[in-house]
Structures are given as C-alpha cells and as structure tokens.
Amino acid sequence: MxxxxxxxxxxxxxxxxxxxxxxxxxxxxxxxxxxxxxxxxxxxxxxxxxxxxxxxxxxxxxxxxxxxxxxxxxxxxxxxxxxxxxxxQSITPNRPIKYLGLDFVVNKNSDVNPRKAACLLDLIASASLRPFQKLQCIRQLIIPADLYTTSNTLQVENEAFRHDKSIGIRVKELLHLPKSLPNSHLWLPSRSGGLGLLQLARAAQAVQFKSFCRLLRLNDLAVNFLFDEVLVKNHKRIASVFQVPEGVSESKEVDAALKIGVARWFQDIKNQYSNKDIILTKTKDNSHMPTLGFIPTVKFLSDGDRNKVLRLRTNRAPTRTLSNRHASDPAARSCRRCAERPETALHILKECESVSLDSQERHNFVARQVARICREKNPGGLVVEEKVYTSPGGVRLKPDTLLEVDERVVIVDVAITWDSNKGILKQKCREEVEKYSVLQTFFPGRVVSFRGMAFGARSMLCRETMQAGKEVGLLPRDMSWLSACVVRGSLITMQRFTRRVLGRGAPELTFIL
Known part of the structure; x- marks a missing residue:
C-alpha cells in the first residue's frame, strides 16, 4: 500500500x-x-x-x-x-460488480430510493394478511432494510425521518388508527403503552455514529484524510444530537454515551406532545418521565381489541368530544345520555350513570377472578368473598376477598379507576387500606394485612397493586391477565354505551376471556 x-x-x-x-x-x-x-x-x-x-x-x-x-x-x-x-475485461451491463466493499458518495444528494420503500409498503398492505400480521412484516422486513439504507447515507437525519413518517402513516392505516394518534405510541415499548416499533430517526443515527467511531479507531492516515474532509461534519452533528462528549471513540465509552443520549432523545420527543397524561409522569422538578405502568397484555387481547386499546390509551376513542372538537356549540360535545358533561372516555367509564351497571359488572368479574386465583394459589387457605362486616362506628363494609392462611389474614378489595397516571392508582390503594383497616378488631391474635388492588381502566398498574397480588399468590402473568380483563371490560362498556345511544339495546357480550 x-x-x-x-x-x-x-x-x-x-x-x-x-x-x-x-x-x-x-x-x-x-x-x-x-x-x-x-x-x-x-x-x-x-x-x-x-x-x-x-x-x-x-x-x-x-x-x-x-x-x-x-x-x-x-x-x-x-x-x-x-x-x-x-x-x-471491464464490467458490462449484463455483468455488474459482484463485490466492491466500499461506497464513494461524491455528491450529497439523497441516494435512497423512496419509490422502492413505498412499493414494499404497498405490497404488504395489499397482502391477504390480518392487520397485525402486516405489522409484523413491516417490523421484520421493512424496518431492518430501511435501517441499513438510512444509516449508510450522509443524509441520515432527513431520510430516517421521512421513512419514519411513511411507516407511521401506513401503520395507522393498517391498524385503523386515527391520524391524530401521537407518533410516540408507535415507538414506545409495550410497558409504556405503545407498539414498540423501531424509530429509524434515532437508530440510524446511532448506527452511523458507531461506524464513524470504528473508522477513527483504525488510526489510518488515508482514512483520517477522508474522514476529515467528508465525514467530520456528520460526525459532529450526530454527536451533538446525542450529546456525546468530544473525543469519545472507544467501543464501551461510545455505547455508554449513546445510552444516555438515547434516553434524552426519547425525553425530548415525548415532551413535544401535549397528550402526556398516559405516556408520561410529571416529576417534582416539572419534567416528564416515561410511564412504565403497563404490563404487556398483547397475548390476552385480539388484534381488534389491541387497536381499540391503543386509541383508548391515547384519548382517541370515538366520542363526541373527538368527533365534534371543532364545533362552535359546546353542546355538540356533551354526553348524549346525560348531557351533563363533555362526552369523553373518562366520562363514559367513570362518571356517566347510564353505564353504572356495566361498570359494576366489570368490577364484579375482576373481583371474582381474583378470588378464584387466590383459591388456586392457596389450596390450604380459606377464601371468603364479599362477607359483610359492621365496623365499630356502625359502617357496613364488604371487602371483595378475604384470605385466611394459618394465623395470617389478608383482606383485599378491588377498585377500577381512571388511570391518568400511577399516582391515582396509588392513592386509590391507600384509600382502600384506610377504609378496611377498622376490621382489625374482628381478627384478634392474628396477623392482619389490608391491601387495595387498583386497576386502571386502560390497563395501567402500580407497584402497590403488584405487591397486593404477590401477597395473595398472584403471579405477574395473572396480573397481566386481570389487566387485560379490565381493559376489555372498558371496551365493552363503551360499546354498550354507543349502541344504547343508537337505540339498538345492550349487545350480547360477556366479560369471559
């Protein structure tokens, strides 16, 4: 050489x-x-x-x-x-280059073919597959190919954002999601209430930055000349995006810096959305942290229900508040049953009296399932459902489940509430504990613990609920199944509300999964 x-x-x-x-x-x-x-x-x-x-x-x-x-x-x-x-002999049109090993990008125009990517998306969209099968094809075929393409162009930022936009539009069409659905829910993992798709705008830039660092570690004179003349601007720009310190090029240092930078990246992306009540939790310093209150319920829901749950979690459920949001008359957004408040998912699932029986049915089903699982997990214990007690103050109390094992007594009461954040669920658990703590006198000489199990209407859970389930023998899988029961009950309640409004009567639906 x-x-x-x-x-x-x-x-x-x-x-x-x-x-x-x-x-x-x-x-x-x-x-x-x-x-x-x-x-x-x-x-x-x-x-x-x-x-x-x-x-x-x-x-x-x-x-x-x-x-x-x-x-x-x-x-x-x-x-x-x-x-x-x-x-x-030189290459011919019928005898192309089999292997070159290096790409020389002389101009800085886009070398990504948008028609090819759109053609593949159209092919998957027209296939005889179910919506989530098409989503899996996009996840395994389209996104890896786009990641390779976008990470090997100098226009990585623009190309990656363009591919993210086209994939997001097509995913919403395939899953029958509204266009107003926040794109953050496409990239967020399932524990944050999203679909868990790979965001090319982040991943492609991270992959290209690692490639630049590998070139720097070669410490070759010719490569350094090429790097300084052609690639150094892109390297500095990506380093500024992820806030990587200057001079970092070793593999472990790069991975650690990118890990912190990616966390900041997601934080900045999420802060752009005004609908933060379900995907972010506000901290004491007025910043927003990702909500991790969702146990994956994918295996317990059908494809159609998963789409509806995603709309419910992002406040995009079909209500009058959403469909008539541009109406000049506020009455156009009022509840069609009670006309007292705006018709939102919160109002339907928690406040409207027209579906109170459906909400009670949802609660009773979940409470019965908790008692059933307690019997299965504690074969030597005694499980009592809805036993009535009268407190010393004359208050009539009826806890959902009472578990007696040897000298230990656990009283559990189930509650379903609106889950804007985990703080609401934690407060509900504390209220249930305070409510039933007066029953301590009914069990002299025994170790009595009081637990509240608060399930979010959109399947959010809190740590206190998970601890209560663990104390009576419920596994995380059981909690995930119960969470899926709750959110399916919410969907059925909203469906019954809509059909009653249309005059069809209550549909013949059941809460049994």
Whole structure:
C-alpha cells in the first residue's frame, strides 16, 4: 500500500490523494486513466511475485466510473486490462460488480430510493394478511432494510425521518388508527403503552455514529484524510444530537454515551406532545418521565381489541368530544345520555350513570377472578368473598376477598379507576387500606394485612397493586391477565354505551376471556 500510494498514478478523493485502498484481504486500485491502472497492476503483480504469490484475475473487477456535474455512471467501452498470465475485461451491463466493499458518495444528494420503500409498503398492505400480521412484516422486513439504507447515507437525519413518517402513516392505516394518534405510541415499548416499533430517526443515527467511531479507531492516515474532509461534519452533528462528549471513540465509552443520549432523545420527543397524561409522569422538578405502568397484555387481547386499546390509551376513542372538537356549540360535545358533561372516555367509564351497571359488572368479574386465583394459589387457605362486616362506628363494609392462611389474614378489595397516571392508582390503594383497616378488631391474635388492588381502566398498574397480588399468590402473568380483563371490560362498556345511544339495546357480550 505504501509503495502504491507513493506513485503519482492515483486520484484525489475528498481532498486525500491515494492510489490504493485495502478492505479486508482485497485491494482497490484507483487511477484517473487506463494507463495509470495498468501501471498499478504491474506494480502490484511485481510485489506479489517477489512474495511468491499470484493475483487471481478471475476474482478481480475492472471498471471506470465518471461522476461530474453533468454526467455520472459506468463506462463500458474500455480495453482489456493485461495481467502476466491473462487479461481482464471491464464490467458490462449484463455483468455488474459482484463485490466492491466500499461506497464513494461524491455528491450529497439523497441516494435512497423512496419509490422502492413505498412499493414494499404497498405490497404488504395489499397482502391477504390480518392487520397485525402486516405489522409484523413491516417490523421484520421493512424496518431492518430501511435501517441499513438510512444509516449508510450522509443524509441520515432527513431520510430516517421521512421513512419514519411513511411507516407511521401506513401503520395507522393498517391498524385503523386515527391520524391524530401521537407518533410516540408507535415507538414506545409495550410497558409504556405503545407498539414498540423501531424509530429509524434515532437508530440510524446511532448506527452511523458507531461506524464513524470504528473508522477513527483504525488510526489510518488515508482514512483520517477522508474522514476529515467528508465525514467530520456528520460526525459532529450526530454527536451533538446525542450529546456525546468530544473525543469519545472507544467501543464501551461510545455505547455508554449513546445510552444516555438515547434516553434524552426519547425525553425530548415525548415532551413535544401535549397528550402526556398516559405516556408520561410529571416529576417534582416539572419534567416528564416515561410511564412504565403497563404490563404487556398483547397475548390476552385480539388484534381488534389491541387497536381499540391503543386509541383508548391515547384519548382517541370515538366520542363526541373527538368527533365534534371543532364545533362552535359546546353542546355538540356533551354526553348524549346525560348531557351533563363533555362526552369523553373518562366520562363514559367513570362518571356517566347510564353505564353504572356495566361498570359494576366489570368490577364484579375482576373481583371474582381474583378470588378464584387466590383459591388456586392457596389450596390450604380459606377464601371468603364479599362477607359483610359492621365496623365499630356502625359502617357496613364488604371487602371483595378475604384470605385466611394459618394465623395470617389478608383482606383485599378491588377498585377500577381512571388511570391518568400511577399516582391515582396509588392513592386509590391507600384509600382502600384506610377504609378496611377498622376490621382489625374482628381478627384478634392474628396477623392482619389490608391491601387495595387498583386497576386502571386502560390497563395501567402500580407497584402497590403488584405487591397486593404477590401477597395473595398472584403471579405477574395473572396480573397481566386481570389487566387485560379490565381493559376489555372498558371496551365493552363503551360499546354498550354507543349502541344504547343508537337505540339498538345492550349487545350480547360477556366479560369471559
């Protein structure tokens, strides 16, 4: 390499002069004329012959590439390249380059074909598959290909955002989600209430930054010249996006810096949305942290229910407040049953008296399932449901489940509330404990614990609820199933509300999963 680069037969690429580049065990010879290439081949052959080695022309590629302001592409009308044992013909339209190893991007225009990506999305959309099967195809076929494409272009930021936008639009169409659905729910993991798709705008820039750091770790003179002339601006820009300290290039340091930068990235993206009540939790310093109150309920819900739950979690359920949000008359957004408050998912599931029986049915079903699982997990214990007690103050109390095991008594009461954040669920658990703590006197000489199990109407859970389930023997899988029961009950309640409004009567639906 040093002997070849010391000649005057090479070319200038990105401000660096070179005659040869090495990639693994391959050598790329560069010259601006046929005579120069022929001379470089002779130099290379002489070197290998002195080392008792030979060049294999059958595995070599020979071509001429012209790129200027007016024309670009391959030129095929070239003479034969002579080797000591044979000759080599240049590539032809029917004989393309099989392997090159390096890409030279001379211009900075986009080299991503948007039509190809759109064609693949159209092909998946028109396939005879269910919506979530199409989503899985996008997750496994489209997104990895787009990640490779966007991370290998100098326009990585613009291209990645464009691909994210096209994928987001198509996913909403396939899953019958409203266009107003926040895009953050497409990229958030299931524990944060999202679909868990890979965000190319973040991943592609992180992949390209790691590639830049690998080039810096080579510490090669020619590579450093190319890097300083062509890639240094992109490297600094991505470093500023993820707030990576200057001079970081080692693998472990880069991974640690990117991990922190990605956390900031998601934080900035989420802060752009005004609908933060379900995806973010406000902290004491007025910042927002991702909500991690969702146990994945995917395996317990059908595809259609998963779409409806996503709309419910993002306040995009079909209500009059959403459909008539631009109406000048506030009455157009009032509840069609009671006309007392705006018709929102919160009002339907918690406040409207027209569905109080449905809400009670949802609560009773979940309470019965908690008692059933307690019996299964505690075969030697006694489980009592809805036993009536009268407190010393004359208050009539009826806890949902009472578990007696040896000298230990656990009283559990189930509550379903609106889940704007986990703080509401925690407060509900505390209220249930305070309410039933007066029953301590009914169990003298025993260890009595009082637990509240607060389930969110949109399937959110809090740590106190998980601890209550653990104390009576419920596993995380059981809590996930109960959470799915609650959110399905919310969907059925809203469906019954809508059908009653339309005059069809209550539909024949059941809460049994």
């Amino acid at each position: 040093e002997q070849l680069n010391s000649t005057t037969l090479g070319v200038t690429v990105g401000g660096a002069y070179m005659s040869a580049l090495a990639f693994a065990d391959d050598i790329l010879l560069l010259s601006d004329s046929f005579e120069g290439i022929q001379a470089l081949v002779r130099h290379t052959e002489d070197y290998f012959q002195n080392m008792d080695r030979l060049i294999n022309p059958s595995k070599s590629q020979y071509f001429r590439l012209r790129v200027n302001h007016y024309t670009h592409g391959f030129h095929y009308d070239l003479p034969l390249l002579q080797f000591s044992t044979s000759s080599l």
